[in-house]
Amino acid sequence: MNNPFDFSGKVAIITGAAAGMGLATANAFAEAGAAVVLADYKEDGVKAAAERLVAAGHKAIALRCDVSDDAQVQAMVERTVAEFGRLDAAFNNAGVMARIAPTAESTREDWDRVIGINLRGVWSCMKHELRQMERQGGGAIVNTSSASGVVATPGLPHYTAAKHGVLGLTKSAALEYNNKNIRVNAVCPGMVDTPLTQQFFDSSPKLAAAVQRLGDAELVEVARVVVVDREPGQAAQVVDAGTRRGAAAARRLGLLQRLRRELGQQAARAHRLHGNAMKLRRVHHARCMGSGIGIGPDGGCGCGPSGGRGSGGGWPCMARSS
Numbered sequence: 211m212n213n214p215f216d217f218s219g220k221v222a223i224i225t226g227a228a229a230g231m232g233l234a235t236a237n238a239f240a241e242a243g244a245a246v247v248l249a250d251y252k253e254d255g256v257k258a259a260a261e262r263l264v265a266a267g268h269k270a271i272a273l274r275c276d277v278s279d280d281a282q283v284q285a286m287v288e289r290t291v292a293e294f295g296r297l298d299a300a301f302n303n304a305g306v307m308a309r310i311a312p313t314a315e316s317t318r319e320d321w322d323r324v325i326g327i328n329l330r331g332v333w334s335c336m337k338h339e340l341r342q343m344e345r346q347g348g349g350a351i352v353n354t355s356s357a358s359g360v361v362a363t364p365g366l367p368h369y370t371a372a373k374h375g376v377l378g379l380t381k382s383a384a385l386e387y388n389n390k391n392i393r394v395n396a397v398c399p400g401m402v403d404t405p406l407t408q409q410f411f412d413s414s415p416k417l418a419a420a421v422q423r424l425g426d427a428e429l430v431e432v433a434r435v436v437v438v439d440r441e442p443g444q445a446a447q448v449v450d451a452g453t454r455r456g457a458a459a460a461r462r463l464g465l466l467q468r469l470r471r472e473l474g475q476q477a478a479r480a481h482r483l484h485g486n487a488m489k490l491r492r493v494h495h496a497r498c499m500g501s502g503i504g505i506g507p508d509g510g511c512g513c514g515p516s517g518g519r520g521s522g523g524g525w526p527c528m529a530r531s532s
Contacts, residue, residue: 216242216243217239217242217243217244217298217299218242218243218244219243220239220243220244220245220298220299221244221245221246221247221290221294221295221296221297221298221299222236222239222244222245222246222247222297222298222299222300222301223247223249223286223287223290223297223299223300223301223335223339224236224239224246224247224248224249224300224301224303225249225250225275225277225286225300225301225302225303225304225331225335226249226250226303226304226305226354227248227249227250227256227259227303228248228250228252228255228256228259229252229255231303231354231399232248232250232301232303232304233248233259235301235303236248236259236263236270237259237263239299240263240266240268240269240270241268244269244298244299245268245269245270245293245294246260246263246268246269246270246271247270247271247272247273247286247289247290247293247294248260248263248270248271248272248273249272249273249274249275249277249286249304250274250275250304251274251275251276251277251304253272253274256272256273256274257272259272260272269294271289271293273286273289275304276327277302277304277327277331277332277334277335278323278326278327278330278331278334280334280337283331283334283335283337283338284338286338287338287339287341287342291342296342296346297339297342297343297346297349298349298350299349299350299351299352300335300336300339300349300350300351300352301351301352301354302331302332302335302336302339302351302352302353302354303353303354304327304331304335305327305328305354306323306324306327306328307324307366307369308320308323308324308366308368308369310365310366311365312364312365312367313367316367316368320368321368324368324369324372325368325371325372325375328369328372328373328376329371329372329373329375329376329379332353332376332379333379336351336353336379336383336394339351340383340387340392343387343390343392344387344390344392347391348390348391348392349391349392349393350392350393350394350395351383351392351393351394351395352395352396352397353376353379353380353394353395353396353397354376354396354397354399355373355374355376355377355380355396355397355398356369356373356376356398356399357398357399358370358373358374359373359374359376359377359396359398360377360398373398376396377396377398380394380395380396
């Protein structure tokens with residue numbers, strides 16, 4: 211994957227990092243120079259991923275973390291800061307699916323598990339991440355919601371409710387921390403080709419047959435753009451990363467952000483050139499006045515390229531232009 215961003219010296223936490231979008235995001239951050247903390251309740255998966263990154267020359271550690279357990283989440287953030295000294299970015303991506311059932315037939319156990327991980331887990335991660343980012347003066351958070359956070363999904367009332375809740379939580383936190391240099395955003399993937407999605411399809415062959423195309427874990431581009439390139443002072447942005455629109459949205463957003471950076475760099479160069487020109491004009495004006503050459507009626511001076519006075523003078527008079 212071509213990575214246009216530089217995260218050298220930055221530290222990122224990714225939950226749900228054992229596979230799918232979480233693993234793809236961890237790899238992308240590491241390739242861009244960040245120190246990465248891969249967290250998942252599947253300890254073997256994140257350990258193997260972290261070992262691969264370290265072997266490739268990146269900074270990475272693996273942590274077992276059940277995001278529904280607030281104590282484990284707190285320990286995750288504390289270990290990150292102890293290991294790398296700070297926390298610049300967090301991708302709160304851990305999530306689970308539940309069996310398909312209409313609302314009246316869904317179980318309390320499924321509701322507790324899905325809400326506990328997909329919604330309360332995001333809140334728990336944000337709570338400890340925001341506290342650390344506020345102490346150090348800034349940071350960026352991206353939460354994984356879902357297309358089910360934007361529209362309802364029949365048969366998944368618990369999952370739909372949790373993902374809608376993630377969007378509300380994201381927007382609230384974005385407004386609360388907007389003036390503290392902390393950005394909080396969300397992505398809403400559609401059917402992305404991950405182990406979780408395949409597990410869901412295995413439980414519902416009819417639905418699997420109805421879905422003609424899956425997105426891929428490269429939707430991490432959306433999260434990466436949102437983490438790095440939002441302007442300070444803006445509230446939450448929810449990126450619709452549907453299976454077809456998501457990749458196009460990532461490309462458009464990335465192009466717009468790169469264009470904005472290039473325009474900013476061009477403006478800075480123009481400002482420096484203008485400043486240099488103004489200094490040069492002052493020097494020439496001082497020389498003219500000091501040598502008695504004087505200033506012509508049109509504001510030109512005799513030390514200019516034409517070497518003459520009046521209308522033939524080359525350097526404008528700063529007394530006239532400033």
